[in-house]
Amino acid sequence: MHLAVVVPAFNESEALREFHLRLAAVFDKLDGMRCEVLYVDDGSRDDTYSVMCSLRDADARVSTLKLSRNFGKELALTAGLDHVDADAVVVIDADLQDPPELIPTFIAHWREGYDVVYGTRASRAGESRLKKLTASAFYRVMERLSNTPVPRDTGDFRLLSRRALDGMKQLRERQRFMKGLFTWVGFKQLSVPYDRDPRFAGTTKFNYWRLWNFALDGITSFSGxxxxxxxxxxxxxxxxxxxxxxxxxxxxxxxxxxxxxxxxxxxxxxxxxxxxxxxxxxxxxxxxxxxxxxxQRPLYLTDEFVAAAENPADR
Missing domain, CATH: 1.10.287 (Helix Hairpins)
Known part of the structure; x- marks a missing residue:
């Protein structure tokens, strides 16, 4: 069985090494699975891609993808999903707010027959009351407005089966609201509650203005x-x-x-x-x-893609 983990990152050099240590420890415990991780650099202005390359040189399970500029998280995530081919794919951020240690639980439910296993935030540590209030209000508004039910308090942290991944690859719209698209593909889905941690390092890239525009994208993409x-x-x-x-x-x-x-x-x-x-x-x-x-412009442009050393034929 082949597991791929997609990690989009923008200016996350401070957290990447710690993130990879914890992810590698999870990989080591997954007996009988071939594991790899694809780090996607979304046009970072710091040394994020250099850190990714050093992780790739030190770990044969690491692939790196550098986009030509900053396209935004939704398109960076799309690029990562386009470049992986595995039996199951996990999407997770590099800031360690979502614990990599939850991946084995996702895999266990996937083996039970679920195509999409997503993490639902039972608590959100390190976030202001205003941020929690606006996030809660957004998910509840989406729940009422959208014909496609978007799960409450759920981000991008999830596992996709191969057929769910194949379904996602067919969706090529440019104004992308990934949380809605993950739900739109359907199949058998399951929620796994967890406590979200504060950021390990750095600051959030989503200020309230960007969150407002993100909410508009979500509403207009999935509701008339x-x-x-x-x-x-x-x-x-x-x-x-x-x-x-x-x-x-x-x-x-x-x-x-x-x-x-x-x-x-x-x-x-x-x-x-x-x-x-x-x-x-x-x-x-x-x-x-x-x-x-x-x-009809391309969703993104690739600057460099280097496959994991364990797959030399893909280089």
Whole structure:
């Protein structure tokens, strides 16, 4: 049996060596399995790739992939999945928030017949209350809006069987929300709760602005609910405006009321204008994603790929 571990990294040189020590210890305990790890450098500005190369030179189970620039975690993860061919693939970050020691548990459930085994965060150490609150709110919003149920409090840390991996390789959209895509492929899936640790070193690459845009990508990739909401709000507003207009006309014809109230008129105009701009913004988000998809650019470009020494034919 062949196990591959994909580790996307961006400016993670401080954590990589410790991560590999713990991962190698897990590999050593997996009797009867051929193990390898693919480190993907997503255009790091520090010496992340140099550390990856040194790990590859010291361990024959290590492969390295360097992208031509920073494409973002979703595409770096996609590149890693494209370059592995194994019976089972584990996706994990290099910051040690997700424990490599949980991999044998994933493998045990995979052997029971599960195609996707994912880690669900029972706790999130080292994160602010605001970060935990916004993350919880995002997953619950996605749960309600998306036709594809995205598991709550679940990141990218998971195991994929070969057929789940083959399914992922067929999904070539450019605006990628991997958590949703992992669920979209279906098959038999299982959650494994665990306690998430704080980062071993460095700082998170996701500030609140990037997280906000990430949430927009997730919602627009897996739900048309914002478009429907814009339609409903517009229809409701138009109905209220029509009823109010009829009332003003009746007052003028029956009681001879003159139409007054410049401030209230401005308030209505500004409100309706704001609703229209919000609706146009929602449409623009979807239209912008169609524009990106229509250009048909490659998902990523590879600078260098070096296969593990245990597979010399792949060099």
């Amino acid at each position: 609910a914002p478009l429907k909401a814009a339609t409903y709000v517009g229809s409701f507003t138009a109905m209220i405006a029509f009823i109010y207009g009829v009332w003003v006309l009746i007052k003028a014809l029956v009681w001879g009321d003159t139409v007054k109230g410049y401030p209230s008129l401005m308030l209505v105009v500004l409100f309706l204008g704001g609703v229209q701009l919000v609706a146009l913004g929602v449409i623009g988000e979807y239209l912008g994603r169609l524009y990106v998809e229509a250009k």
